[in-house]
Amino acid sequence: MxxxxxxxxxxxxxxxxxxxxxxLKQAQDEMMNWHGSGVSVMEMSHRSKEFISIAEQAEKDFRELLNVPKNYQVFFFQGGASMQFSAIPYNILGDKTKVNYITTGSWSEQAQKEAKKLAQTVEAWQDHASKFTTVPNPETWNIDKECAYFHYCDNETIHGVEFNDFPFEKVEGMTLVSDMSSNIGTRPIDWEKYGVVYAGAQKNLGPAGVCIVVVREDLIGKQRPDTPILFDWKVFRDAPTKFHNTPACYPIYVTGLNLAHMKSQxxxxxxxxxxxxxxxxxxxxxxxxxxxxxxxxxxxxxxxxxxxxxxxxxxxxxxxxxxxxxxxxxxxxxxxxxxxxxxxxxxxxxxxxxxxxxxxxxxxxxxxx
Known part of the structure; x- marks a missing residue:
């Protein structure tokens, strides 16, 4: 800039x-008239063929950039990563009552706080005397294999702690969930290791207003009966173009422009x-x-x-x-x-x-x- x-x-x-x-220049050039349509993207109907093509291309470029397998659904949700703090337990807790979290900074701490409203959280790390300047030896983690899933934040934005070599073997057999908001797009993701990966777009991929959520197909459809409709992954998966309500059209469009640019690099x-x-x-x-x-x-x-x-x-x-x-x-x-x-x-x-x-x-x- x-x-x-x-x-x-x-x-x-x-x-x-x-x-x-x-x-930014492309968004500027297309602001008043997207591809000869006569309107701005922010004026389009989210059901129009023009916007559907924008959303589909954004998903295609995201999948190709990060090599997302076909058996994973990709969603462009509103509400930021914080909304998924609640949506995750609502959708994959199932008939279980416990979930595993490791708290390595402010964002994983907030995620666990939300999960506690719906389930018993089992903290993998008991001693936070380091004030989030390290991660304990995985051999010391408190892991309950009966939990519905194991959640961690791949990179803590505030404290600057990142898992550069996550010990996947410690959570083998569990559904692994990760918040990758602040480092997505900086390295490959071994998708077979994960059930859910979610990331607010506004750090690495696009403007605020979009949270990209990638969910393995077999995890969808297990939502609690009291799941709020806008948290319900199945409702969105089954909706036309995967948008149950009006999405954040313009942020999705700009995110799509940036994903295309990133794919070219x-x-x-x-x-x-x-x-x-x-x-x-x-x-x-x-x-x-x-x-x-x-x-x-x-x-x-x-x-x-x-x-x-x-x-x-x-x-x-x-x-x-x-x-x-x-x-x-x-x-x-x-x-x-x-x-x-x-x-x-x-x-x-x-x-x-x-x-x-x-x-x-x-x-x-x-x-x-």
Missing amino acids: ETSQQQKIYNFSAGPCILPQEV GLQHYQDLANKRASALYDYIDASEGYYTNPVEPKYRSRTNIPFRVKKDEKLETKFLAEAQKVGLIELKGHRSVGGCRASCYNAMPFEGVEALIEFMKKFREENP
């Missing part, structure tokens, strides 16, 4: 999706880029002799959300954030619950953005010893 003065702006926000210029490109960005920033932080610090155990460091402190000095961090803003490095403030700083590097963040951040960090360190 660039200002009118052509200053480069690099947005490190953890919330909204940072979209490639090509995608290839998943390997994004995996390599995620690794390259994270390695460069962590290497600099670790080499700064404690001036900058990251609290997460290296094995579990996130490639997409990198929290850091500046001499563990709040006043200095305030100055750091203000000066970074002036040079076009924006949204580097850490989440209010943990403070500090955070660089979120989602799929559309070019490596040049991380290079610019590192150069600024070097300069700031020199000027503020």
Whole structure:
């Protein structure tokens, strides 16, 4: 993104999706008149052949980008990933009363909180003394194989903890459910290991308003009788074009544009880029002799959300954030619950953005010893 003065702006926000210029330009060009239809996508009927073609192409590109098998349904739901915190137990709890969760940060903590309203949750990790800066040895996990499913968050946006080598063997035979909101599209997914994968689009795939939910077919149709209609996966699977009610048409359209762009680049490109960005920033932080610090155990460091402190000095961090803003490095403030700083590097963040951040960090360190 660039200002009118052509200053480069690099947005490190953890919330909204940072979209490639090509995608934004295409959305701009098609804003008033989509493909000669005479109307904007946001004005179309969700039952029109035009929008149906948009939604079907978006799903096709998502499937091809991430190699989703045919026996998995792909949904474009509203409500964000947070709505699925409730929808998941409603749909796959069945006649069981217990579910397994491992809490490794704020989002998995919130997911478990919602599940507790419907079932007994069995926490795989009992001791959170680390304040979510690591994950315990899988050999110590408390796993109840009688639970309806095992849920985990693949990447914790706030605390910067990521499962870079999930121990699938520990949950073998269980339905595995994963929130991949903040790292989807950064590496391949071994779909045979999962029952459900869900991800809010607004970090890596598109604008806010869409949650992509991928569900293995055999898990649909087991919903509780009291499942709210908009949480019911079967209702949507059986609806025309898988939309029971009016979907978020424009966010689906823009997500589709970005999925097409990502497919043209290839998943390997994004995996390599995620690794390259994270390695460069962590290497600099670790080499700064404690001036900058990251609290997460290296094995579990996130490639997409990198929290850091500046001499563990709040006043200095305030100055750091203000000066970074002036040079076009924006949204580097850490989440209010943990403070500090955070660089979120989602799929559309070019490596040049991380290079610019590192150069600024070097300069700031020199000027503020």
